[in-house]
Amino acid sequence: MKRIFSVVLLLILMQHNYAQLLLKNKVLMFASFRDNGEDGLHLAWSKDGLNWTALKGDSSFLTPIVSKDKLMRDPCIIKGPDNLFHMVWTVSWKDQGIGYASSKDLVHWSTQQFIPVMQHEPTALNCWAPEIIYDEQHKNYMIYWSTTIPGRFAAGDTSGDEKYNHRLYYVTTKNFKKYTTAKLLYNQGFNVIDATIQKAGKKYILFLKDETLKPIPEKNIRMAISDDLNRGFGKPSASITGHYWAEGPTAVKAGNKWMVYFDKYTEGNYGAVISTDLVNWKDISAMVHFPKGTRHGxxxxxxxNEFKQFFK
Structure with a gap:
């Protein structure tokens, strides 16, 4: 009996070790929102990628003030080569722009900006879940998001929720003052939202949500790959998530492990899958623990050292 128990314990420890994301001299951070995004930015931290602790008593670090709805949903933060943290977010369910602010320490933030990324498309319904990535090749930032423009794409026009048939768009900027005109980033003939891009060697991995509802619901996370950051992403992979509805993927790599977190929004909690080859994925949702109410982050x-300095 003791030997059986020891073997089971060893297997559990091995599984836990496989799932952990240990970054040397690093702390993992998670930016998210609560409820509808009215109170703003929430931050949590983790050392192993599994157990997450809210900072500041799970109260907001930044209250949204831009757009008529003044929301801060789907916050995305990256650190740029200028040593500033740059954040974009969804400001409204129906607006044609997104929010932007920067910070030196994740605590004190610049004046919030409204970026009218789709106002040149007067019938555009929304700008949802913007994300940002630094393009090392062109020395600029790329901001990308999902938008529905009624009648623009026939494929998928009746397969989504209500009137929505999203595609992914992007702009670039060097200084967050001037922006290029929005261009189409991803269209593979289906309703797609919640994109996040990670560089993997010389390739770029686009994690996305298949937003198809009818005739058979998808509502899952898939991948597409390209040699270029803002073009060439092909057909999506099979779903990497399980038999539940998932949205808001966000990914991180530590060593040879890729972890993709996602909002299991119909179940009111967070999930995760892990892989060492971006092909075979293991669902470890039961092992991740986020602060109650964490939404799409x-x-x-x-x-x-930054963590100790910022949150002392």
């Missing part, structure tokens, strides 16, 4: 890392 993004993961990033900071140094241990």
């Amino acid at each position: 993004t993961v990033f890392s900071i140094s241990i």
